[in-house]
Amino acid sequence: MYHKNTRGYKAFWVHRISGLLILGYLYLHLVLLSAILLPSGAAHFNAVARVVEQPGFVVADIVLFAIIVVHALNGIRLIAADFGAMIRENRLAIWLTMGIGAVMVFIAVLMLLPHIVG
Amino acid sequence: MAAESPIKTSPESEKTSSTPVSWAWILQRFSGLLLLVFLGGHLWVEHFMNTSAAVVASRLTHVVDDSLDIGLLISVLYHGLNGFRGIIQEMLPEGRGAWLNYAVFGLGLITVVWGLDILWAFWYHQPFLTL
């Protein structure tokens, strides 16, 4: 009733859920690209492309990018641990992944901002 | 090896999965590292804005872009579906995952064909398999 989980356990669930979300997005991505498979596919494809350039979809893209960055950086941390690196420094390693991830997402926001507000 | 070894091993346990678990483990890491390259390249090359079928088709005339997309398709499907398989297998009781391997492998194969068909549509301006 009292138990409180460690940061490694929380990171584990973040990794799992982000991974499943990315896998789900992969299939969504394929479904949207499949517009090209329809008869006169190029026209359908271009129509889909115009829709997903709306500001709301660009914001969703940034969220997707953040999820990918979290999964990728945490994966690097786990591979490092498999080589015996950053195990005792796990706390620092998790802070590093979050810090680097925040910077990367910030850069993505700066790059995509014209497409959201403009 | 000492003949009177006191440690009992059960090699059957390793066989419950059709892929030996150590291969699945190392390939998961390897495909993850490949994804850093492929997905990074994918996000960098694609600007996602003002795209159209013609833009994508002209991009896919370059062999580097083709290999980037095919490599991404295969590595992301291996990494994602193998991770998914691991999550499901962990929830199943011991030795109940044999069908799962075939199901996930089949799903992966279908998805690779699907993805290649989309690329085919850009290469030859009409898909190999039409919807």
Place this chain on the structure above:
Amino acid sequence: MGVLVSPAFSDFVGYEVRVLTVTIRIARSNGEQAFVVETLAQQTVLDALFYIQNELEPSLSFRCSCRVGMCGSCGMVINGKESLACRTSLNPLGAEVTVQPLRHIPVIKDLVVDMEGFFSKYRLVDPYLKPRPGLVNPIVAPPSGHLREEIDLGLECISCGLCLSACDVVGMVPEFLGPAALNRAYNLVADVRDDLAEQRLSMVGQSRVGVWQCHTHMSCVEVCPKNIAPTRAISHLKRTLIRRRITGHRPRPMPKVQRIVQEEV
């Protein structure tokens, strides 16, 4: 924290004597029970448990032996972290302290757990050294040599079971051997004098039971009272198994080992 009782007495003993009032919530077998305890700031959770047992609730059960963190008997989950009660000072814990028995092994009563749940896993890796035949006597890995360096890192284990309790993978997959057993297995695999490396490696290489089930939470590293890093030992076992998978099964060459040991003795 706490109230300074007597400046004169504090001067006498050489440190500030403060009294804390702490509410200790214990997850007992028949439900939670809270006790208000007045204790000196320097005292440990184990001292508070003794106070509760002596003065407030004689039926409270807990286990302890050495009181100095070397026997591994008083492991429990204190404020959400697996700790040895005798090495956990009350002072930094705050006014509310929760104590619960170790997880993933059966509770016998209150804070007393059935350590068979721990040792049954430990026993599976045969946690003793079986000397390789043909080695010169006495078989020694000298304390200063590089042969000792690798095994020393994991040798301090006191089998307290904190890591098994902290390992959430054991909670998900009960047949997983857990950090302590795998750390012991690695220690013996890394020991050049041991004859059972092949058997140990095929034991820890099994799916669900062995190293591949480890999800690298590193909770064991966080709680170990002896600063062992079982995750590190597990990562070594993984790499050894992968190397064997790629290069084929090759037992370590005996003549070389014999030479090293003979030279260093």
